[in-house]
Amino acid sequence: MIDIRPTSAQDHQLFVETMHAAFALFVDPVGEDGTGAWWSAFEPERGLLARDADGRAIGTAGAYTLELTLPGGRIVPVSGVTAVGVLPSHRRRGVLTAMMRRQLADLRARGEAVAVLLASEALIYRRFGYGPATYTRALTVPRHKAALTPPRSGAAEPAGTVELLHRDQAVDLLEQVYDRHRRTRPGAVSRPHRWWARGAGQPPIAPKPRYVALHRDADGTPDGYASYAIEDKRSLVVDETVAATDAAYTALARYLLGHDLVQQVVFRHVPPDHPLPWQLADYNAAEQGKHTDWLWARVLDVPAALTARGWSTDGELVLDVDDPFLGEHHRHLLTVRGGEASCVPTDRAPDLSLDISDLGSILLGGTLPSTLVRAGHLHAHHPDAPARADALFRSDREPHCLHWF
Numbered sequence: 001m002i003d004i005r006p007t008s009a010q011d012h013q014l015f016v017e018t019m020h021a022a023f024a025l026f027v028d029p030v031g032e033d034g035t036g037a038w039w040s041a042f043e044p045e046r047g048l049l050a051r052d053a054d055g056r057a058i059g060t061a062g063a064y065t066l067e068l069t070l071p072g073g074r075i076v077p078v079s080g081v082t083a084v085g086v087l088p089s090h091r092r093r094g095v096l097t098a099m100m101r102r103q104l105a106d107l108r109a110r111g112e113a114v115a116v117l118l119a120s121e122a123l124i125y126r127r128f129g130y131g132p133a134t135y136t137r138a139l140t141v142p143r144h145k146a147a148l149t150p151p152r153s154g155a156a157e158p159a160g161t162v163e164l165l166h167r168d169q170a171v172d173l174l175e176q177v178y179d180r181h182r183r184t185r186p187g188a189v190s191r192p193h194r195w196w197a198r199g200a201g202q203p204p205i206a207p208k209p210r211y212v213a214l215h216r217d218a219d220g221t222p223d224g225y226a227s228y229a230i231e232d233k234r235s236l237v238v239d240e241t242v243a244a245t246d247a248a249y250t251a252l253a254r255y256l257l258g259h260d261l262v263q264q265v266v267f268r269h270v271p272p273d274h275p276l277p278w279q280l281a282d283y284n285a286a287e288q289g290k291h292t293d294w295l296w297a298r299v300l301d302v303p304a305a306l307t308a309r310g311w312s313t314d315g316e317l318v319l320d321v322d323d324p325f326l327g328e329h330h331r332h333l334l335t336v337r338g339g340e341a342s343c344v345p346t347d348r349a350p351d352l353s354l355d356i357s358d359l360g361s362i363l364l365g366g367t368l369p370s371t372l373v374r375a376g377h378l379h380a381h382h383p384d385a386p387a388r389a390d391a392l393f394r395s396d397r398e399p400h401c402l403h404w405f
């Protein structure tokens with residue numbers, strides 16, 4: 001018999017310890033309030049604790065209150081599911097399934113259209129309706145191949161400056177620049193002030209020693225940063241490069257690639273569509289690290305999710321969406337006119353049949369419907385449906401999420 005109950009602030013310690021035990025980790029020796037620990041932005045009132053028949057805590061699931069940027073720069077509230085774990089002694093007995101059922105009901109009750117998470121393993125969450133929606137990769141550039149080529153368009157490079165700071169001097173500026181960036185990039189999530197104030201997550205939010213290259217535009221306004229440190233005496237490792245404009249990104253890349261006394265520069269978390277490989281004189285100079293899934297999306301309310309995002313092409317599509325975990329089936333007519341969508345129930349013949357997890361994968365534009373048709377996951381009811389769906393769902397910018405949670 002499994003009992004799932006919501007947590008409150010009093011359960012915080014138990015929640016943190018149970019979750020660490022599920023991951024076979026030990027709780028960091030940090031201050032009493034946890035400031036500076038990766039988990040210190042947990043929202044204790046939003047957790048779930050699973051208990052066995054003896055009342056012993058055996059599983060956890062948490063949620064952060066975040067915002068997600070959709071294609072078209074539309075911003076919606078989402079829950080960032082986190083800290084999911086079941087004690088090794090109690091696995092494969094349905095504890096996670098029971099927590100997911102309860103959590104999805106809670107998230108729907110909040111009126112949110114979408115939930116997101118980062119999956120520790122890609123085999124876990126599809127059964128609960130989540131699909132991979134953004135992807136990321138690392139680029140490693142050996143210093144001896146780091147020359148950048150001048151823009152062939154002949155465009156003058158915008159004036160700007162790069163200032164060197166320590167992470168601790170720059171936290172307020174990092175927060176501002178990140179917030180400006182995440183509002184324009186589909187797939188990006190907010191980093192609420194609580195994260196920066198508590199030093200939660202990974203660097204540069206976590207207070208680890210880091211240098212920060214801060215970019216200012218020609219007017220002196222901060223519009224980009226790169227947080228970095230040298231590892232193994234030979235690699236300059238960049239935690240993240242955040243830039244509101246391509247010009248700021250290019251200036252920061254030039255600064256980092258020009259660093260003396262390192263053999264290579266490792267850019268973590270580069271969006272799949274980033275032009276850096278094209279900016280290097282040698283197109284093959286950047287070694288691509290593992291291309292991996294990052295943000296997973298779970299559509300909780302099909303019409304609300306589809307009408308929330310922006311669209312760049314007019315069109316119509318009838319979607320037959322199956323949601324086996326919640327035992328639901330929806331057929332909706334999606335109509336896009338002038339960038340706005342309506343989505344209403346219909347009994348018209350479907351263009352595409354798909355699982356709710358695949359709707360999560362195509363929602364942000366990071367995966368095209370035709371790819372999932374070719375993979376055998378979406379069923380196209382007539383030959384022109386995949387191309388029409390691609391034209392509609394394609395995003396103005398490739399979705400990308402830098403945030404780890």
Ligand SMILES: CC(=O)SCCNC(=O)CCNC(=O)[C@H](O)C(C)(C)COP(=O)(O)OP(=O)(O)OC[C@H]1O[C@@H](n2cnc3c(N)ncnc32)[C@H](O)[C@@H]1OP(=O)(O)O
Pocket residue numbers: 022023081082083084085086087090091092093094095096097098117118119120121123124127
């Ligand atoms: C957002 C995040 O926090 S991601 C972090 C996820 N947590 C971890 O990776 C920590 C270590 N792992 C664990 O704590 C557990 O193994 C969990 C949470 C992944 C799974 O918990 P369980 O209680 O064992 O899951 P549950 O019994 O409900 O399994 C449901 C189904 O998922 C399958 N499943 C569960 N975990 C996995 C996995 N890691 N790989 C493949 N299949 C899995 C089960 O086999 C089961 O399948 P079935 O319905 O066909 O029998």
